[in-house]
Amino acid sequence: MVGENAAARKVMVVADPSRESAGALDYALSHALVENDTLVLLHVETPNPWKNPFNALFKNPMSPGGTRSGSGGSYSLSFAAAAAEGGGGGEVDFLDGMKRTCMARQPKVKVVTEKVEMTDGKDKASTIIAHSAASKVDLLIIGQRKTLSNALLG
Incomplete structure (x- = not known):
């Protein structure tokens, strides 16, 4: 060669x-x-942010009412789905x-x-x-x- x-x-x-x-x-x-x-x-x-949920928490501030602004319910569901799939398989x-x-x-x-x-x-x-x-x-x-x-x- x-x-x-x-x-x-x-x-x-x-x-x-x-x-x-x-x-x-x-x-x-x-x-x-x-x-x-x-x-x-x-x-x-x-x-x-889904790979590190703590970073996502700090980047998405709490609204004055005490709930997360944005899609609060989908956050835990998406993170759980990513963890179940192996997170980036x-x-x-x-x-x-x-x-x-x-x-x-x-x-x-x-x-x-x-x-x-x-x-x-x-x-x-x-x-x-x-x-x-x-x-x-x-x-x-x-x-x-x-x-x-x-x-x-x-």
Whole structure:
């Protein structure tokens, strides 16, 4: 294979359950990775108050009448449903599926999954760039959403 004697690189692919992310992963596996490289599948999670009910409690203040403003009854029902489902099991499924695909197509590549949560005041792009810089990746691959008109017109 080309590049067998080259130094191992660290390649990061932004992973989510979208078609664009699958395309980015396919590109990385087909064109960017060589033996002994490390592939990092990075999933950026948006802050979710249901994961930490105490944060949700403080962000949704009490109304003067003593009841929670907003949907008080659905809060406990939604949290209970999320806890019963394992709280984000879908994320685990797609990350595990992507990791298995990588290991099947490139068995000599080390595959690592990482999750990072967006911080308040930062957008997803800033979070990705900051994490990739901190992780000292050599190549960052991100899927792109393109409409047909954008693809044709550039």
